[in-house]
Amino acid sequence: MHFFEFTEEQKMLRKAVREFVDAEIAPKAAEWDEKDVCPVELFKKMGELGINGIFVPEQYGGAGQGSVARAICLEEISRHSAGLGIAMMTHHMGPYPILLYGTEEQKKKYIPDLCSGKKVGGLAVTEPGGGSDFSGQKTTGEKKDGGWVLNGRKCFITNSHIADTSVVTAKTGEDEKGRPKLSAFIVEKGTKGFEAGRKEHKLGLRGSVTGDVVLTDVKVPADALLGKEGDGAKIGMNAIGEVGRAGMSAICVGILRGCVEEAVKFSNERIVYGKPISKLQAIQFEVAKIRTYYEAARLMTYSAASLKDDGKPCANEVAMAKYFSTEYATDASKRLMDLMGGYGVINEYPVGRFLRDALASIPSGGTSHIMQIIIAANTLSGFQP
Numbered sequence: 001m002h003f004f005e006f007t008e009e010q011k012m013l014r015k016a017v018r019e020f021v022d023a024e025i026a027p028k029a030a031e032w033d034e035k036d037v038c039p040v041e042l043f044k045k046m047g048e049l050g051i052n053g054i055f056v057p058e059q060y061g062g063a064g065q066g067s068v069a070r071a072i073c074l075e076e077i078s079r080h081s082a083g084l085g086i087a088m089m090t091h092h093m094g095p096y097p098i099l100l101y102g103t104e105e106q107k108k109k110y111i112p113d114l115c116s117g118k119k120v121g122g123l124a125v126t127e128p129g130g131g132s133d134f135s136g137q138k139t140t141g142e143k144k145d146g147g148w149v150l151n152g153r154k155c156f157i158t159n160s161h162i163a164d165t166s167v168v169t170a171k172t173g174e175d176e177k178g179r180p181k182l183s184a185f186i187v188e189k190g191t192k193g194f195e196a197g198r199k200e201h202k203l204g205l206r207g208s209v210t211g212d213v214v215l216t217d218v219k220v221p222a223d224a225l226l227g228k229e230g231d232g233a234k235i236g237m238n239a240i241g242e243v244g245r246a247g248m249s250a251i252c253v254g255i256l257r258g259c260v261e262e263a264v265k266f267s268n269e270r271i272v273y274g275k276p277i278s279k280l281q282a283i284q285f286e287v288a289k290i291r292t293y294y295e296a297a298r299l300m301t302y303s304a305a306s307l308k309d310d311g312k313p314c315a316n317e318v319a320m321a322k323y324f325s326t327e328y329a330t331d332a333s334k335r336l337m338d339l340m341g342g343y344g345v346i347n348e349y350p351v352g353r354f355l356r357d358a359l360a361s362i363p364s365g366g367t368s369h370i371m372q373i374i375i376a377a378n379t380l381s382g383f384q385p
């Protein structure tokens with residue numbers, strides 16, 4: 001593992017984002033969850049703070065601060081609203097592949113508006129045939145009249161109904177072994193035939209929009225192709241593997257911090273047998289577990305992010321961080337619920353939301369089974385301590 005310490009700049013960022021979250025997000029998070037509304041209007045304000053393009057170089061309108069800084073922003077937002085956390089984290093999956101694989105023209109055309117908060121981004125890869133089976137995608141891209149025609153349906157897409165600029169994968173051919181060749185395209189809201197479909201009613205991560213994206217004879221110009229023809233699997237996997245999962249991990253660090261803070265507050269305030277329950281050893285054991293899970297998830301998440309900032313391979317470290325953080329955010333919120341007795345199931349407290357958000361984080365960006373497959377493959381092919 002890679003050890004890290006926040007720089008002064010990162011500490012200042014954390015302070016600024018925390019102040020913003022306390023003022024603009026914390027007071028409304030429960031309402032967004034209950035009504036399942038995404039506060040799209042906050043994207044403009046978060047853009048002004050630099051959050052929307054936090055890792056994007058300044059020359060394209062970003063804050064130029066990297067992946068650790070991104071994790072700080074997502075942890076702070078998700079401490080109070082993991083729903084808004086996943087909306088922001090998925091927004092980042094719009095500019096990221098364009099930055100990595102786009103032409104200079106594409107970067108200049110799309111990225112500055114995604115950074116400023118003028119536009120919201122998204123990445124549409126998953127299809128009804130199964131998100132884990134990346135190569136089973138059925139959406140097609142056909143060359144026609146010098147451009148492309150896209151047809152198909154994507155499902156479980158975050159920001160489906162609010163994204164202005166989406167990166168979409170489609171099958172554009174087959175390789176010599178008959179396997180699908182995927183390509184990635186940049187598609188803008190308002191393009192004829194490109195519509196948001198069914199909106200999901202989710203258990204957790206409410207306050208983010210998740211739904212279908214339907215493509216019916218969507219005509220896009222040749223320069224909508226991102227990277228080269230056949231680069232789609234690489235582009236999609238890279239965005240999900242190093243940005244999507246890293247983001248989900250940071251979101252769950254935020255949930256875990258919420259569990260620690262709520263456990264301290266509740267156990268010091270709740271009086272039973274004439275004294276706070278924090279004096280009971282059984283309660284102390286739960287507090288100790290929740291705190292340890294938070295610290296471990298935090299270390300793994302920021303360590304993986306700092307590897308990315310150093311330009312080192314990090315897909316395995318991100319998979320471990322995502323696996324650990326999502327599973328232990330679920331475990332910690334259940335423990336917090338138990339610790340609170342009857343109050344744990346009262347919706348006035350955020351703990352029920354923590355549990356639902358943590359559970360919904362497990363499949364987002366790849367399930368725990370898939371994370372374990374990645375980790376096992378990496379470990380079995382040459383574990384070096």
Ligand SMILES: Cc1cc2nc3c(=O)[nH]c(=O)nc-3n(C[C@H](O)[C@H](O)[C@H](O)COP(=O)(O)OP(=O)(O)OC[C@H]3O[C@@H](n4cnc5c(N)ncnc54)[C@H](O)[C@@H]3O)c2cc1C
Pocket residue numbers: 090123124125126127128129130131132133155156157158159205210360363364365366367368369370373
């Ligand atoms: C809230 C939320 C937001 C999302 N946002 C986006 C988004 O913005 N863009 C996007 O493209 N996608 C998004 N997704 C989709 C997400 O990436 C998929 O849900 C995920 O990859 C799992 O795919 P699936 O749901 O089709 O499950 P399936 O792939 O059908 O898996 C079903 C079960 O089989 C298991 N399984 C599958 N393959 C294997 C295997 N090889 N070995 C062992 N077990 C296996 C899985 O672990 C799971 O338990 C989102 C999902 C959620 C829940």
